Amino acid sequence: MNSQAQIIEHLIEKQPENKILTANLLYRDLPANFSEQAFYQTVTRLTKKGVLCHLTKGLYYRPRCSRFGKIPLSERNIIEHYTEGYHGMVIGYRMYHQYGLTTQVAKNVEVLSNVLTENRKTIRNVKVSRLDLNFDDSICVAISTLEILQNYNSIENINRSQLAEYMKKYAMNYSEDAVITALRHRKYKKSTIAFLAAFLGFWKIRNTLQQYLSSLSTYVIPQMEQFYGPA
Template sequence: MESQAQTIAQWIEKQPEDKILTANQIYAQMPKDISEATFYQALTRMVKRKKLCHLTKGLYYRPRRSRFGLIPLGETTIVQHYTDNKQGMVIGYRLYQQLGITTQISKNVEILSNAVQDNKKTIQNVKVNRLELRFTEPIRYAIATLELLQNYSKIEDINRRSMAKYMKRFAENYSEEAVKTVLKKRRYKKSTIAFLAMFLTFWKVKHTLHEYLSALSVYAIPRMEEFYESA
């Protein structure tokens, strides 16, 4: 039993500091004779000895230390864990601020990621929702635009001039394949799709988004003059 605990500890101690470790992925790499109960008991002992930190259910990390004690895991490390290597992207106010649409910044970070095992996970101030997509640049661009349009009416201090410029760039680089791929995996309101279609039509971009809409419906979306009369 003690030798098995040492095997587990040695494996973990070889991992870089501040790297987020997923318990069931670690266990899959352990020798077959180590039981799951023994494995988790070893992790618990390492946490008590401060050799390991428990981040949230199923997640751990080997902490850095200073002369003042253990250094908590930073937000940036958590975000990178779920977004690097095309695994995800930041949405919400952090995204809108990055796009120059608003100066407002949320204390919380919202992420869509294929790297989270549960449908939802909250780690400190980071909220992660699972989305089974490979986050290539066209996919990220499509999601960013759909998120922006979906939440347009809720965004505080929105800069419509900046949004108009952003939507023009999006229309110029429009990928219907990317948008349709996203729409298969993540639900957006029909009014959001109609909003996007309005921008594309305004910039004379060919699209088939009417396939998602009803010709008999009138969707509650802003008028185009709201963006381009002052642009």
């Protein structure tokens, strides 16, 4: 084995177990004079030996082993790779269920992440979409709310009273900056924005969301009476 191959193998073998490794990012950690061909040949050889496991195109992991054999990479490992450290968030039914808005739990997990280099990637049952944002707490809450309102009519067995409580709490802690940032980076229907504005108006929270709406349009959105009863 030549010296380059040994260094490549050492780099790979010191990576944490059961943590997703992105091949092209590992290659960038090597000195500039290292052969890309030698790198991928080493990756292929270590995969055949079982030192590495191939996950999907360009992604690998070092399996954790126990006395019973290799411990498979979990769904949680995959989600954490794309979300930890303000790099992303879970949306869709997993999020709706987390907030108690539905009893339905989807087999597939939807994730938004700034880690992804391409627009979309599916890893087992985790579907990741790229969104170039710093996912701090206020941004995650803003996106969660917009996602809930955008998909309100399609969420199975939605708990309206729970949504009413969620939106009351959201309105009391409303961050205009976070919503505007979310709207700049991810497309939402005007009716979704109007729906959010209606909740904020009900709780008398000042906002500037009318800038995204047309005064000549009528948006088909649920009435607040559905959530809070007659005024």
